[in-house]
Amino acid sequence: VAKTSLTSPPWPEVKLPDPVEEAKYHAAEVVRKVNGLISAGHYGRLFAVVHFASKQWKITSEDLIMMDNVLEAECGDRIRMEKVLLVGADDFTLVGRPLLGKDLVRVEATVIEKTESWPKVNMRFWRRHNFQRKKIIANPQTVLRINTIEIYPCLS
């Protein structure tokens, strides 16, 4: 049969690798290599993406983070952050779906400071209507310092 413009679809045909073979390759090669790298300690600086105080932060060690709310911990308390979404180093990244396991990553932080923000002015004004409201808001803020990010070779 002659090949016309409608014999094959216009998008390029892509063959995906076999899922069974790919699972075997992944389990054997990739996981083993990454576990080896982690246990040997061949990574430099680790960065992590953490979901904290309803926001996502990209953090490294010795990092300062300020949040616009009150934390129920005293100054100088160590806090362990769960809900880690992503961990990465120079050669490998571990992407969680959506979260990573608690036995894989450990993020430690210390509460440094609990202050209030600078007094922000909230003003509403309608002209010719004799309407103005002025309110000064000072939000409580907390400053955390990320001490360490550790990973353990417990991949599977």
Next chain:
Amino acid sequence: FLQHFRGRKNRCYKLAVRSVRRAFVKSTKARREKKRFLRALWITRIEAASLEHGLKYPAFISNLVKSQVELNRKVLADLAIYEPKTFKSLAALAQRRRQEGFLAALGDGKEPEGIFSRIVHHH
């Protein structure tokens, strides 16, 4: 509050009162618009980075969400700037999920049984 304003607004009381009031109101409204503005900025940055890897922004975001990776746009923009290798791997993940979606939607490529289809095979 108004030492850095221009003209007689930083010296004369009547003009200063009006300009300070307007400045306060504009700052309150701007605080709400800032969030929209930053989100648009992140979106343009992510779009630029994903185009470098051969993907468009809607395809990238939808495939990432379908593969259960819940990263928000601020973090994706930061990763695209400071961690190019990680962003490349995320783009590859989205591309793979996209192709799997296409294959699942197209099916086997055979015609359904029991129905006269319009394609006539000449041998």
